Amino acid sequence: MRLASLIPFIAVGAFAVETPYDLIRPVYPMEWCTAAVEDGGTVYDFANFTVNEKDTLVGTPKSGAKPADFKANAYIADTLNQAFIDALNLKVSNIRVNQAGYLPDDPEKLFYYVSDKCESATYSVVDLEGEEVAAGGKFSAFGKIDQTVRVVKAYVNSLDKRYTVEKTAPEAKVCAGKLAELAALPTDKRLRIKVGKEYSSTFIVSDKVYSMVRDANLKFFGVQRSGDSESWFHGPSHVHDSIPGGWYDAGDFLKMAPTMGYTFLVLSVLSAVHPERDEDHYAFNHNEIVKTDGIPDMLREARHGAEFYLRSYEYAKGEIKDMIVNIGDETDHNYWTRADSMESMNPVPPRPVMHGIGPGMSAQVAAGLALLSVRYATYDKAFADSCLKVAEKLYAYAKEHFGDPEVCDETLYACGVQKPYDVLAMAAIALHYATYEKSKKMDYLNDAAEDKTINDNINAKYSFEYFPAGWLGADRGFTSGGWTSDYDNRFAITLYAFYKLLLADKETAAKYGIKDSVRIDYTKRLVNSLVRSVSDDLGNGDDEHVDLPGSHYEFRYDKPWFVTNHFDWHPNRYETGTILNLLIYAEVAKSAEIRQLAINKMNYILGANQWDICFMTGVGDKNEAHVHNRTANPEGWNGMTVDEYLNYKDFLASYSYRPPVGALMGGSMTDSLISDWVIFTATETYIDANASFLVANVLLSPEKSAADTSKKDTTKADSTKEAIVEIAKIGEARLAVVNNGVTLDVNYTLPTEQNVKISLVSVKGKVQKLYAPGRESAGSHALQWNVESIPAGAYIVNYSAGSFRKHKLVTITR
Template structure:
């Protein structure tokens, strides 16, 4: 449940791996005695026109070997060809290859065969991804805090917060509600605003895709969930120009695993005041966008005005606050602010049509530049996308990112678009998000294959052959670092694991693991553990799910 305290995106790693014993023939007929071969593929599958790549790792040179894509039902060969040697191996598997079966268009269930070794089965279907966004959204009901009708646990933390740290006035403050950030029970304004914004943005970007209203209350499910975030964010604006930036501190991680309703610290959950240009931007962006949606779609002018008033009073202090807030325990600590401030300015313009906001947005966005990353702290692409709707040149900043991601992908066996980090799954999903934004702005699909390759990595085309999304794929993450999941027998719909992390980061933390089932596929530099104690590789977060909801809802727009 510990969060990263140091920058991670500058660490670079090389790729390497391990496999099952078989006897096979190489292309020149030399017998590869006891060769271990593993085939990795997106286990959920593809649509007919998708870019379709699988990866083969082996401890023996099997260059030139044939691959066959077999229809599971009939046993008939559908596509065949030669495996292509990749740029490297992985870990203990010095030989890596790719299998390109993009030409296969026929719907059905298939597997890939290389030298007698079979891949997991996968589907080619137009309906592969219909349910995944609903599952990802369900995760947020598990994370709900306070009197918000959560699932898999009871109502909890009804006394947030017993005191407000950083404010001279005495007494507590009502900051009940919102979402628990991850596997622990802490709440952060930075990640809650990020998450809420992305839920709103997903709806605005493709309203038809997100109109599902499962409880028939007249409000799309995604906006019902965003309202959980909005209500909490409004409570956090406890006075004009003032924000609560966090509820609870590191004590949360000292009392052992428990269900949230049984939290022994329920009366000891302080709130912390703080502010910075980074939070001014992200908060005002979220509330401005909410104001438009609640006015246009929900027809609730009163709530719309509340949101816009909150956005306006926070944005007004942008020039009188520090560049970044100071997080009290070092978690989710921003180091930059221009991108978030640019997003706030452009959303204020989109809501009010005041030209000064558009001018400020351009100035801030040029200062932000391309960030070549995606995370809760690196989201410049959203500001550049929104501004590019008015000033097209801003799409070039997104293009810069995509060119760099694509160059990295072409150097890596598993087509990772950037280096590994704490939160690899989130970053790779963010790369796909970039490609979707650029396609929408320009009508060009030249980065679609980049987006598909990052999706495929998350769903099984990775060294461990595991889908990092609970319940999707033949083999998926099961032992999440989530207290609620643990006390529900591992059941965790919509959970997304953080994914593999650099050894250089993992070595900085003392984690007592029990599950080493994927050890043979760990390299010297990059490791993944499906272990409930591993808060670096196996913890879910609200920000990852928010990005995933956008990506899986819009890959095929």
């Protein structure tokens, strides 16, 4: 149970720590006021909502109503009525800030003020209590915005509407303010910008602002977990799938190769190239932040993905062509209910699967497993060895079947028409990184960059924009050729991993058998390939451009928001890909100008936009309240029988809106933003979009402190056996209870790392003892309870390990 449900809401400054990102969570404004924003108004009056009077199931608050738990600056409860969230969102402040915050070394700390009088206005910065901490800020003209439209359509369920709101703002001037021009602002403290009587949303200045966004982002991976996976957001779901586990791809229950594979790759790469930015802030269940599991969070989440693929490999008995990496069909998209509700159906309907795995997906999984084999060896050597064994087989399969079609549902996803040079190169680089120190063989690196039987690119003789050979030596260059901000982010990610893991400096290269002259040549080609990836982005802008250092290329974008025009469907998905490419290029090319451009794009996603909305749920004061995600939002519920409809009020108690923390909303590429579960271009959630945004979060995060580097050694004695580690087979966990009169000795064995819970319960159901350590490593474990104070009688020891359950009856005598 969350702490927030146990104690009253009080001022943030005095509130107990609940999450690693408390300083950027949504809080209430200083007042609940329906006046005009220029007069200090903070909420839109319910009198302006067009209400469906026939809605008696949920209802809409009346004019003047405010939340029962409202208190200035207190955390906004996860259980807050969506109508109150809309009232906050629809009162669009003229002051648009990054609602997470700003890095101390950001030389601009850019925000906006939208007003025809903005050039003559001044601003100050205040703390939560309204006390001034800096003053005298001035604005400069920065462009204009056209008429903006905000539409909200709220539903009770798929049949019944609650209310609608349509609001239009006229064309206006936009001015820019730069907080960096003021005296130094306090760090790690909630602040607001004040213009006249108007206040902005809160923000912080902190070198940890993006590591906090990262921690919020990671919770969405928990939202999307399938199987018996300790999701903080829902119970076990689709545990009867042919291959349980993995992640749901979007707001539905599909488990699709493109989204899952990309997500797994990103998590594995980030945990490998930036272990110093991978912190242990959570247990596997993200609700637990005190007793964590000793494993860095991105690395642990990557293991969840790896387990899905290892299960699939076992299911196929090592025949890679028979692996399953796509589960579900259109039915899983059309049916709207909670993920864990499916388990209550009798019988549980079978889910269709697609057999087979294409060369691109095989290579992508191989890359992730190879990187995990290095990073996870400290924590579970047997698991790491299994990852490497399967990775090598998957890569060999991908290489042999290069050119074959991918296995994917074309009606749901574009399965790729280009040859997967990007992930074959990534797999070869990852396997060289994982094997060279022991084998001293260069075979994998040769595949990546030297083998002319794979590619022989004559252009490399004349330009550093090309690699001469190997998977990197594709004829068009190692770039997607005009699409860098979706799955083809893999080109930039591969080059970044190549640079960080093998080419970072002379000593690193030598460690992996690379001569310094070769390292320098690779690095030049790598940087020039990244330039092309950034400049070739299919998106475009008309207003401004920045020259890409050391090249004849440029990157274009639009003012005032710094956005790059992509597609109307989940444009933030593509915008985060653009940011990812810019940040990777900026780091490798050491360009402060390009890094700043990427940061200003981040400002847009996190609140400095036309609608004063932070597009990441759970971050910033204003979040979307009509998320297109079935487990989060009951508005699309369509599973109604007559009895269920008649008892719908009772049903709502178990299925009400819950913010899916970390979800990155789709946003809009026009000046209209529509909040509607039916028209969900702006409200859709995608696991791969979160993965891309995670890259940006990590690249802007600081290194963790020494206090965060603790490790949990679960190395197995037998780490060299060839067999694949068995993943969570039901029935192999064992339990033995020895009653010694004064103590109970509980001995149990786990076949793999699993979530453990053991309780001692009276026959009447009263819990006498509880042991819930979370996930424990494979092997034998012992627990001893002192039962001297427990009354004599019959008791039951309840034991669960993953999906395994066992009960032992014991009698305590005196």
